[in-house]
Amino acid sequence: MIRVVLPAHLRTLARVDGEVELDVAGQVTQRTVLDALEARYPVLAGTVRDHDGGARRAFIRFFACEQDLSHQPPDTPLPEEVASGAEPYLIVGAMAGG
Amino acid sequence: MSGVRLLVGTHKGAFVLSSDGKREQWDVSGPHFAGWEVYHVKGSPADPDRLYASQCSGWSGQVIQRSDDGGVTWEPVGNKFSYDGVPGTHQWYDGTPHPWEFERVWHLEPSLDDPDTVYAGVEDAGLFRSTDGGQSWQELPALRGHKSGPSWQPGAGGMCLHTIILDPAKPGRMFAAISAAGAFRSDDAGQTWQPINHGLRSEGIPDPDAEVGHCVHRLAMHPSRPSVLYMQKHWDVMRSDNAGESWHEVSGNLPTDFGFPIDVHAHEPDTIYVVPITSDSEHFPPEGKLRVYRSRTGGDEWEALTSGLPQEHCYVNVLRDAMTVDTLDSCGVYFGTTGGQVYASADAGDSWAPIVRDLPAVLSVEAQTLP
Numbered sequence: 001m002i003r004v005v006l007p008a009h010l011r012t013l014a015r016v017d018g019e020v021e022l023d024v025a026g027q028v029t030q031r032t033v034l035d036a037l038e039a040r041y042p043v044l045a046g047t048v049r050d051h052d053g054g055a056r057r058a059f060i061r062f063f064a065c066e067q068d069l070s071h072q073p074p075d076t077p078l079p080e081e082v083a084s085g086a087e088p089y090l091i092v093g094a095m096a097g098g
Numbered sequence: 099m100s101g102v103r104l105l106v107g108t109h110k111g112a113f114v115l116s117s118d119g120k121r122e123q124w125d126v127s128g129p130h131f132a133g134w135e136v137y138h139v140k141g142s143p144a145d146p147d148r149l150y151a152s153q154c155s156g157w158s159g160q161v162i163q164r165s166d167d168g169g170v171t172w173e174p175v176g177n178k179f180s181y182d183g184v185p186g187t188h189q190w191y192d193g194t195p196h197p198w199e200f201e202r203v204w205h206l207e208p209s210l211d212d213p214d215t216v217y218a219g220v221e222d223a224g225l226f227r228s229t230d231g232g233q234s235w236q237e238l239p240a241l242r243g244h245k246s247g248p249s250w251q252p253g254a255g256g257m258c259l260h261t262i263i264l265d266p267a268k269p270g271r272m273f274a275a276i277s278a279a280g281a282f283r284s285d286d287a288g289q290t291w292q293p294i295n296h297g298l299r300s301e302g303i304p305d306p307d308a309e310v311g312h313c314v315h316r317l318a319m320h321p322s323r324p325s326v327l328y329m330q331k332h333w334d335v336m337r338s339d340n341a342g343e344s345w346h347e348v349s350g351n352l353p354t355d356f357g358f359p360i361d362v363h364a365h366e367p368d369t370i371y372v373v374p375i376t377s378d379s380e381h382f383p384p385e386g387k388l389r390v391y392r393s394r395t396g397g398d399e400w401e402a403l404t405s406g407l408p409q410e411h412c413y414v415n416v417l418r419d420a421m422t423v424d425t426l427d428s429c430g431v432y433f434g435t436t437g438g439q440v441y442a443s444a445d446a447g448d449s450w451a452p453i454v455r456d457l458p459a460v461l462s463v464e465a466q467t468l469p
Contacts, residue, residue, distance in 0.1 A: 009133050010158060013174065043174040047158035051178045059157045093157040 002033055003088040010048070010091070014041040019088060028083040030062060031074040048091055063090040102424045103168065103466040104432055105149065106440060107136035110458035112151055114169040121430055121444040124453045130172060131163065138419055138462045139169075140206050145213040146466050150232055152203035152218070160202055162218075164232050175232035179203070179220055182239035188222065189251040198222045198242065205419060207262035219259030223250060223276040225288060238288035241274060246293065246310040253277035253313050253332075254378075260418055261317045265324045273327065273342065278313035281329065283342050294342030298331060316418045318360045320367035328370050328397070330360040330418070335372055337397050348397020353384050359421035363446060364429040368396040371423075371431060371447060373416040381436075382413035390433070392447050406450035407441065414439070419462035426467055434460025 004020040011017065022036040031054070038045045049056050054074065056062070062069045065079045065087050081087035104115040111129025130136075131153045142148040149165040151172070160179065163172040179200045190196035201221040209215035218226040218235065224242045226235045241259075250257060258277055265271035270287040273294075280295040293310050303311045313332035320326065329336040329345065334355050336345040349355035354374045363369035370393050376384050383389060388407040391400040414437035424430035431447050434440045438457040443450045 007157070009155065012132075013158075013161065043161070046160065046177045052180060057157065057159060 001085045002028060002036070002082065003085055004033065004037060005088045005090045006044075007091060007093040009093065010044060013047065014044055016041070021085075028078045029075050030069065030072065030078065030089075033078065033089055034074075059094045061092040061094050063092055064088070100426060101468045102426065102430060103141075103146075103468055104422070104440065104442075104453070105139035105141065105151075105169065105462075105464045105466065106434060106457065106460060107139050107151070107419075107462040108434075108438070108458040108460050109135055112136040112139050112153075112169075113454070113457060115440065115453055119426055121424075121426075121442060124442075126454060127169070129458075130169070131161075134161070135202075136461065137202060138205050138464075140208060140464045141168075141466045142208040142213040142216075144209065144211050146468060148208070148213040148231075150206045150208060150216050152206055154202040160200070162203065162206075162232050176228065176234050179218070179224075179226055179235050180237070181224060181242070182237040185242075187248060188257065189249060191252060193251075195248070198224070200224075201256060204258045204260045205262055207264065210264050210266055217262050217264075217272075219262050219274065221256045221258040222252075223257045223259040223279060225259055225262070225274060227288070240289055241282060241284070241291045244282070244291055244293070246279070249310065250276065250279040251311070261314075263317055263319050263327075265319075266321045267324050271324075271341070273317055273319070275314040275317050275329075277315065278311065278332075280310045280312040281314050281317060281327075281342055294338070295345070296343065297338075297345030297347075298329075298336065299334070300332065302332070315358045316360050318362050318370070320362040323367045326367065326396070328360050328362065330357050330372055332356065332378060335360065335397060348393070350393070350398035350400055352391055352400050353389075353402075357416075358418040359416055359433065361421045361423055361431070363431075364423045364425040365427075366394070366429075369394045369446070370397065371421065372400075373421065373433065375415060381415040386410055386412050388412040388414065388435075390431070390447055390450075403443075403447040403450070405448060406443075417461055419464075420460050422463050422465040424465040424467045430465065432463050432465055434463045436460065 002022045100119040106113040111132040113128030137152045139151040147168040151163040153161040185198035187195035205219040207217040214231040261275035263273040282291045316330045318328045327338040337348045390403040414435035421433040431443045436459040
């Protein structure tokens with residue numbers, strides 16, 4: 001079970017409270033987690049990464065285990081703590097804008 | 099008893115303001131989509147309970163919301179806006195080629211007769227259409243593909259397609275306006291487009307009377323006389339009597355002819371409204387006095403409407419989509435400000451009162467007249 005923490009505005013959009021729990025088949029990577037997230041909550045498609053090509057939106061960041069994973073390739077395996085559910089995968093609205 | 103519903107988009111959410119036909123007491127609901135920029139909310143002329151809203155943020159991009167109960171509840175629909183084919187380039191601010199990139203939906207224009215069909219004007223300038231209630235969007239690529247497209251440049255607010263007008267008398271005829279490319283017309287439902295900027299003169303571009311490149315801020319039309327168009331350009335208030343084939347200036351005695359919105363009285367096609375703004379660098383009313391100007395002669399002769407509006411220390415702006423009219427017997431006129439006020443006049447502009455004073459900056463106001 002993968003635990004995902006969404007920023008507040010996306011929790012509102014997806015109509016969820018607290019963490020999201022996802023089942024991810026196979027290797028746990030940023031791509032497979034986001035694929036599972038968008039499959040569960042289609043309204044989030046396009047709000048975290050682009051529809052076309054899947055590039056991370058500029059002001060969204062991905063953190064886990066006190067690391068910034070935003071610039072890692074999407075198919076890099078996530079830390080074991082995330083894959084095991086011990087630690088959440090954080091989708092963060094960067095501190096930018098107003 | 100008939101009533102009015104105002105759909106208000108702001109920098110931090112949408113609001114729905116409702117009143118009976120007297121337009122004295124208003125119910126306020128919202129914020130809907132709190133924290134998000136809501137560029138535009140508009141209802142279907144064919145089904146007033148069908149609303150579409152453009153919701154966006156710098157973090158999470160574009161969301162389109164749809165309501166089927168007049169704004170009480172909302173459902174997100176499709177948000178995939180992919181340009182047709184290889185998008186190509188337009189000019190960037192520095193004159194270099196810049197790839198077309200979707201940024202946001204500025205304006206939603208529902209079909210006149212089909213609640214499931216709605217047009218979207220987007221930044222970077224393009225025209226999209228949905229025929230399934232907003233679930234999916236397809237570009238009408240001929241506008242962006244016009245031969246002048248690679249020369250278009252963004253205005254200060256981005257290269258936005260901000261105005262879409264559907265001609266009620268000629269099916270297939272539609273008008274669009276882009277900052278800073280100009281006005282365009284299609285006579286075949288968007289399959290082909292022609293620039294309609296003859297008569298415009300813009301000192302801020304290399305060729306002041308070029309075919310394209312003008313910073314058109316807003317177009318307006320009265321549905322009973324669709325060949326007459328009014329335009330608030332960056333500078334100059336303009337009029338066309340031949341569906342945009344040519345334009346002439348009708349700024350007349352306005353204190354300044356810079357501004358953003360322009361609108362037409364619901365029952366008097368020659369009565370029009372603008373809100374003069376000091377200049378392109380000073381986006382506030384001249385002398386700190388918020389004045390709507392009304393012409394009852396289709397332009398040139400203007401009167402200031404001030405009753406109920408602040409006449410000192412007022413430094414707000416009124417954006418291009420933030421003025422609207424209702425269609426009750428005594429035409430209601432409404433506008434919202436960047437200071438968060440929404441003003442209403444139930445007597446065609448003779449007197450005004452604020453409905454709300456402290457919303458986030460208002461981006462758009464649309465009126466629905468309800469049976």
